[in-house]
Amino acid sequence: MNIVIIEDEPLIAEDIQRLCKSILEEKIKSIQIVHSKEDALAFLERRTIDLCLLDLNLKGESGYDILKTAVSRSFHTIIISAHVEQAIDAFEYGVLDFVPKPIGRLRLKQALDKFFDVTETQKSTLKYLVVHKKNMNQLLSVDDIVLFEAEGYLTKILLNDGRTELIEKSLNRLIQILPARFLRVHRSFIVDRTHIVSFRHKVGSTYEVLLQNDLRIPMNPQAYKLLLQQTDKKE
Amino acid sequence: MKRISSCWNNRMKFYLIVLLTFLMYAEAFSQEARIGFDVQKQDEVHLIFWKYHAGDSTVWASCHWNDDQWSTINWDRFIPVGRGIHWLRTRVYLHHPAKVPILLRTAIFAYPFEIYLNGTLIAKNGQLGSESSKERQGKTSFAAILPESLLVQDFNLFAIRFSNYTVENQPTFRVRLDTKLYENLYRPEFLFRQLVYSAICLTCSLIGFALFLGGGRFKPYLLFSLMCLPPFGIKLFQFIIYYFNLEPSYNVTYTMLYDLSFILSDLFFISFLLFIFVIPRKLVHIGGWICVGMLFSLIRTGATAYLFLFGSYLLALILYSMRAKKPGSILALAGWLIYLLPRLLVFFGFTIISIHGEISFLVTILILLFIATRQVQEQEKGRRSSELRAQRLEIELLKRTIQPHFLLNTLSSVKSLLNREPDEADELIEALANEFRMISAISSEHQIPLRQELELCRYHLKIMSYRWNAQYQLHAGQMDEEAPVPPLILHTLIENGFTHSFKPNEEGQFWISCEKENRLVRYTLKNNGSLLSKLPLDGQVEEGMGIKYVKSRLEESYPGKWELQYGMRDAMWEVIITLHRR
Numbered sequence: 003m004n005i006v007i008i009e010d011e012p013l014i015a016e017d018i019q020r021l022c023k024s025i026l027e028e029k030i031k032s033i034q035i036v037h038s039k040e041d042a043l044a045f046l047e048r049r050t051i052d053l054c055l056l057d058l059n060l061k062g063e064s065g066y067d068i069l070k071t072a073v074s075r076s077f078h079t080i081i082i083s084a085h086v087e088q089a090i091d092a093f094e095y096g097v098l099d100f101v102p103k104p105i106g107r108l109r110l111k112q113a114l115d116k117f118f119d120v121t122e123t124q125k126s127t128l129k130y131l132v133v134h135k136k137n138m139n140q141l142l143s144v145d146d147i148v149l150f151e152a153e154g155y156l157t158k159i160l161l162n163d164g165r166t167e168l169i170e171k172s173l174n175r176l177i178q179i180l181p182a183r184f185l186r187v188h189r190s191f192i193v194d195r196t197h198i199v200s201f202r203h204k205v206g207s208t209y210e211v212l213l214q215n216d217l218r219i220p221m222n223p224q225a226y227k228l229l230l231q232q233t234d235k236k237e
Numbered sequence: 238m239k240r241i242s243s244c245w246n247n248r249m250k251f252y253l254i255v256l257l258t259f260l261m262y263a264e265a266f267s268q269e270a271r272i273g274f275d276v277q278k279q280d281e282v283h284l285i286f287w288k289y290h291a292g293d294s295t296v297w298a299s300c301h302w303n304d305d306q307w308s309t310i311n312w313d314r315f316i317p318v319g320r321g322i323h324w325l326r327t328r329v330y331l332h333h334p335a336k337v338p339i340l341l342r343t344a345i346f347a348y349p350f351e352i353y354l355n356g357t358l359i360a361k362n363g364q365l366g367s368e369s370s371k372e373r374q375g376k377t378s379f380a381a382i383l384p385e386s387l388l389v390q391d392f393n394l395f396a397i398r399f400s401n402y403t404v405e406n407q408p409t410f411r412v413r414l415d416t417k418l419y420e421n422l423y424r425p426e427f428l429f430r431q432l433v434y435s436a437i438c439l440t441c442s443l444i445g446f447a448l449f450l451g452g453g454r455f456k457p458y459l460l461f462s463l464m465c466l467p468p469f470g471i472k473l474f475q476f477i478i479y480y481f482n483l484e485p486s487y488n489v490t491y492t493m494l495y496d497l498s499f500i501l502s503d504l505f506f507i508s509f510l511l512f513i514f515v516i517p518r519k520l521v522h523i524g525g526w527i528c529v530g531m532l533f534s535l536i537r538t539g540a541t542a543y544l545f546l547f548g549s550y551l552l553a554l555i556l557y558s559m560r561a562k563k564p565g566s567i568l569a570l571a572g573w574l575i576y577l578l579p580r581l582l583v584f585f586g587f588t589i590i591s592i593h594g595e596i597s598f599l600v601t602i603l604i605l606l607f608i609a610t611r612q613v614q615e616q617e618k619g620r621r622s623s624e625l626r627a628q629r630l631e632i633e634l635l636k637r638t639i640q641p642h643f644l645l646n647t648l649s650s651v652k653s654l655l656n657r658e659p660d661e662a663d664e665l666i667e668a669l670a671n672e673f674r675m676i677s678a679i680s681s682e683h684q685i686p687l688r689q690e691l692e693l694c695r696y697h698l699k700i701m702s703y704r705w706n707a708q709y710q711l712h713a714g715q716m717d718e719e720a721p722v723p724p725l726i727l728h729t730l731i732e733n734g735f736t737h738s739f740k741p742n743e744e745g746q747f748w749i750s751c752e753k754e755n756r757l758v759r760y761t762l763k764n765n766g767s768l769l770s771k772l773p774l775d776g777q778v779e780e781g782m783g784i785k786y787v788k789s790r791l792e793e794s795y796p797g798k799w800e801l802q803y804g805m806r807d808a809m810w811e812v813i814i815t816l817h818r819r
Binding site for chain 2: 010011012013014016017020037038059061083084085086102103104105
């Protein structure tokens with residue numbers, strides 16, 4: 003995997019690099035350090051990476067514009083900061099984790115493990131997804147989203163009002179940061195389960211979900227079983 | 238409020254003084270007032286203006302004598318010419334036949350005298366003489382019934398013949414006609430009033446004293462208490478004399494004490510205002526007024542000059558306070574008017590009964606008490622808020638320095654160094670410990686020696702040098718290192734300098750210098766840095782918490798006497814603190 007560390011203090015950046023190397027060992031393909039905000043934005047523009055370790059306070063400036071840019075991209079972001087009061091905001095913007103300074107080795111390992119853990123939906127407080135559009139970042143409220151559909155390298159988002167948006171994050175990465183009400187019903191679909199009207203077994207091993215606006219979405223057997231269990235519990 | 242006071246300053250002050258002066262002198266020259274007595278409508282009439290002549294002649298008692306050539310005098314401004322026998326004459330028009338007895342009363346008339354009505358001797362007070370030993374003083378208050386047969390329903394001539402061998406001059410006297418007959422010279426309600434009034438004055442004085450003792454020794458309370466004492470003393474004294482019929486013969490000591498008590502009361506009034514409005518050089522003012530008071534009570538003349546001086550001085554004092562927007566100054570102006578009103582009325586020849594003076598005094602002291610109480614409240618409020626501010630600044634100081642993220646970031650650096658360069662980690666921890674020790678020692682100080690502040694800055698730069706893996710240096714110019722400065726000001730400015738100046742690993746230089754000019758001290762702090770060129774050209778930087786901290790510290794230590802400028806100059810970041818000295 004390719005990692006970038008955005009941190010202005012040289013000693014701390016080196017320390018993060020050292021810790022990452024010792025935790026991830028040969029999983030790392032490349033690891034780079036960037037010191038300033040300008041360098042960071044330029045770097046993110048040029049390179050394809052998998053994980054960004056970001057300090058939110060670069061030279062006393064707020065790093066929120068870097069944060070917005072970072073979360074709109076395909077890679078995951080982990081915040082490393084001494085300002086713990088920024089954690090709540092950071093999670094609302096969909097970061098994978100928030101590691102307080104000084105960085106403990108175990109705490110960093112937990113955060114990095116999340117990166118590889120795609121099975122379980124975490125307890126998430128995500129409120130906004132950032133969509134990158136022509137040099138500007140647009141905020142989408144997660145409450146307005148009905149479903150995500152994989153579309154090549156990108157993901158299509160369907161909103162309440164019928165509009166659609168494209169986001170760079172893959173379904174695999176999205177499910178890691180989305181709140182628990184979002185369900186991966188299919189290889190190519192994530193659905194907000196509050197929008198599900200009914201679901202049924204079609205023919206053979208094909209299943210189907212019916213959404214509020216008469217949308218029919220294919221479903222896999224695992225999701226069918228899960229939904230069935232939950233309905234039983236409720237009744 | 239602002240408009241009123243500025244308006245007062247400029248024109249009204251001038252006009253008022255001009256008006257007062259004019260009124261005083263205009264009245265003084267228009268003496269030929271016709272005095273009449275309408276027994277059906279009036280209780281009493283005061284005989285204010287008299288014709289005066291030195292010397293003696295029996296003809297002067299006659300109503301036919303033409304006294305046009307005599308000089309005209311006013312009962313408040315009268316000095317007989319030389320020692321000897323003197324005559325005073327005045328005419329009173331009687332509107333109706335006198336069906337009720339009419340009395341002529343005199344008060345504080347210092348000389349033995351005889352009274353003639355339309356040429357006939359009707360009463361004597363004391364014994365006139367041709368030299369001091371032959372003279373006998375009369376009562377200070379005197380009353381005689383006017384024989385009905387002598388009165389005419391036309392002009393009646395009153396003539397007073399007196400000698401002044403014992404007492405040469407007594408600048409004021411009172412003569413009035415009235416129709417109130419009572420056994421004692423004084424009416425019971427008059428005596429009762431003296432008693433009540435003296436009791437009120439005593440109570441006010443005691444309240445003032447209690448407030449002084451309980452109210453943190455606030456001096457105006459004491460002055461207020463003292464101000465109420467002379468009227469109390471006078472009224473009690475008068476009551477005792479009148480009640481027990483102890484009326485003494487006229488004597489100088491008694492009238493001097495009487496005058497002195499007024500002057501004392503005025504002096505305390507002035508001191509009260511001086512203290513309540515925090516006028517500079519109070520003692521000079523008070524000393525001056527003690528001299529003025531003594532002078533006037535000794536020469537026992539010039540009541541007009543005294544009144545004019547006192548009134549104008551008080552007014553100037555109050556207007557000055559109004560211009561400085563002192564709380565309560567407008568109320569004080571009302572107090573001034575009410576305090577002086579009865580005296581001015583008497584001065585201008587209006588008839589007033591003594592209760593006017595008493596009521597006005599009571600109203601005035603109530604106003605003063607109100608002003609004093611409000612002042613105390615204001616002070617308390619100010620003290621509390623400055624205490625709160627000091628506390629807030631102390632917390633702010635601790636927050637600034639022991640900010641969690643500063644500590645946490647430094648710890649992160651220590652952690653990193655521990656692995657690579659344990660010795661450097663050791664030094665970094667030492668520098669951090671030094672800085673924190675010093676901060677905890679000075680955290681509650683309002684000012685510290687510049688030396689300590691520079692030391693703090695150096696510790697901070699050392700920590701930063703390790704963290705950013707670069708050398709930072711502070712060059713201090715020639716300056717007085719013992720000069721007191723508010724804590725953590727330079728420290729905060731240096732910390733601010735970091736945020737937008739240096740790239741990682743870039744060396745940094747800070748310069749601090751101090752210039753002393755006549756009336757100001759100027760501290761200049763500069764630093765270089767390659768990131769400075771990226772700052773907006775106009776040097777406008779958002780005012781952060783750091784700058785706010787510096788400003789409130791400066792305001793605390795040098796209220797209203799400091800300036801803070803910052804911006805780019807010659808590719809350097811420059812902060813200038815200017816402190817003005819009074």
